[in-house]
Amino acid sequence: MSKITQEKQKKPEKPEKSEKSIKEVCDIIFSLEKKYDLNHMKIQGVYVWQLVRVYVYYEISRKIGVFGSPQQGKVTVKNKIFSFLPFIKNSLFSNPLNGKYNKDVIIFDHPRKVKHNGDYKDIYSYFLENYLDDCGYGYELIESPYLNNHHGKKGKFTKYNDRILFGSYIHKKKTNLKLKTCEENKIYNLQRELISNFNIEIDLFNIFRDHILDFKYQYNKYDKLFKKRKPKYVFVVVAYENKAMIAAAHNNGVEVVELQHGTISEYHLGYNYPNKEDKGLEYFPDKILSFGDYWKEVANYPINEKNIISIGFPYLDETIKSHINNQKCKQILFISQGVIGKYLSEFAYELAQKFEKIEDCDQYNFIYKLHPGEYSNWETNYKSLMKAQKLDNFQIIDNSEISLYELFSKSEYQIGVFSTAIYEGLLFNCKTFILDLPGAEYMDSLVDKNYVRKVNNVDEIINSIDNFNITEYDNDFFFKKYKKSSLDKFFNF
Known part of the structure; x- marks a missing residue:
């Protein structure tokens, strides 16, 4: 056993947590990327940092207390038992690798679905299915499970990714990854830097191992898939969680296009690559179809700006019509997110209590909108909300x-941190407060342009209720109106 291997197996003393802002975390990571040329570093033939970049960022942020733990519900033993038979069925009869036929387009949608027009849909990609159906353009949809289940009706051209994902899980459990000494050196040096900079424990060896094994297994399966289907395009939602698929597509000459699904900023490590050397990364999509022109300038993408194409958000266009003319009332809407939900819920309770005691303010109602990932366990995780719900x-x-x-259309104010929904609330002319919690940096461009107001405490909100003045903005800049002709142009129809 090498000296490095012996050292990394020693259990370090648990350090005290440090406190850094999101900006400081990102700046340190960017500097390490430049120092070690991390995005071009190969371990076991894989550009491993490109795989783990987002994961390590969130792991660091959680360990130093910048973000809380995600509050998303877990898959229970009962759920696993009841989902076992459907999983076997899906693996046998809906395996995307079954059959020999060609498809012009393959879509990898978002696992989480929302009820829309009577059925559960991925709100970021269903418009593309409708378009391809109308054009008679051959496509296949590959759907991954969300919390061990598939929601909604299975479409005619839908396959389930259960077999590939479960196969990858088994492969990872039974396979040992043997690293070369030079590879161990690279990992150890980087791990030492992270421990030194952030004063945390982090096991890069296991993180790298898991991601490399997942990548290699999944790459082989997707490579077989693309050789069978011979697609011209692959569309994907959340590209940074599908690196093996992107690599296989690129090596088969397939263009990869990401559909925007959320907020992008200079602090989102799924998209921002400030070092000039990182242009043209192997595991990044070729193009991004964005919500609007605003998103082209908020990050340093590793692709040319001409490949970020504003197309709009069709789900928003469709849904907004029935609510846009609703009457505003004295209503304050909180937009929750798992990683900051504990702090936001405490703030909401404190603000509602104070409003009850202030003349004129006591006419306001508070709505706390939980994120879908928080629905099942907020009563356990958010004690402040249990108290708040007793308020009138x-x-x-x-x-x-x-x-x-509907909530946006009736609310005079919205309060949040960095949810994409905040941008949607702006379309409804909600006066917007950004609570200065970890992640609020994502909204700095809105704050700098005076489109929203950043606050630190409840008193700042109370003092701003009667004199809230902001700069006017163009809604189309955030969310361009979707037109079918945009896709006609994209596909050269």
């Missing part, structure tokens, strides 16, 4: 039965 002016929304757009 406070309502908690823990389901998707009421449209978020």
Whole structure:
């Protein structure tokens, strides 16, 4: 056993947590990327940092206390048992590798679905299916499970990714990864830098191992898939979680296009690569179809700006119509997210309590809209909300039965941190407060342009209620109006 291997197996003393901002975390990571040329570093023939970059960023942020742990519900033993037979069925009869036929387009959609027009849909990609159906363009949709289940009706051209994902899990459990000494050196040096800079424990060896084994297994399966289907295009939602698929597509000469699914900023490591050497990365999509022109300038993408194409957000266009003319009332809407939900819920409770005691403010109602990932466990995780729901002016929304757009349309104010929904609330002319919690840096460009106001405490909100003045903005800049002709142009129809 090498000296390096012996050292890395010693259990270090648990360090005290340090406190850094999101910007400081990102700046340190960017400097290490430049120092070690991380995005071009190969381990076991794989550009491993490109695989783990986002994961390590969130792991660091969680360990130093910048972000809380995600509050998303877990897959219970009962759920695993009840999903076992459907999983076997899906693996046998809906395996995307079954059959020999060609498809012009393959779509990898978002696992989480939203009820829309009577069925559960991926709100970021269903418009593409409708378009391809109308054009008679051959496509296949490959759907991954969300919390061990598939929601909604299985479409005619839908396959389930259960077999590939489960195969990768088994492969990882039974396969040993043997590293060369020079590879161990690279990992050890980087691990030492991260421990030194962030004062945390982090096991890069296991993180790298898991991601490399997943990548190699999945790459082989997707390579077989693309050789069978011979697609011209692959569309994907959340490209940074599908690196093996992107690599296989590129090596088969297939163009990879990402559909924007959320907020992008200079602090989102799925998209921002500030070092000039990182242009043209192997595991990054060729093009991005964005919500609007605003998103072209908020990050240093490793692709040319001409390949970021504003196309709009069709789901928003469709859904907004039935709510846009609703009457505003004295309503304050909180937009929750798992990683900051604990702090935001405490803030909401404190603000609602104070409003009850202030003349004129006591007429306001508070709506706390939980993120779908928080629905199942907020009563356990958010004690402040359990107290808040006893207030006369406070309502908690823990389901998707009421449209978020209906809530926006009736709310005078919205309060959040960095959710994409905040941009949607701006379309409804919601006066917007950004609570200065970890992640608020994502919204700095909106704050700098005076489109929204950043606050630190409840008193700042109370003092701003009667004199909230912001700069006017063009809604189309954030969300361009979707037109079918945009896709005609993209596909050269």
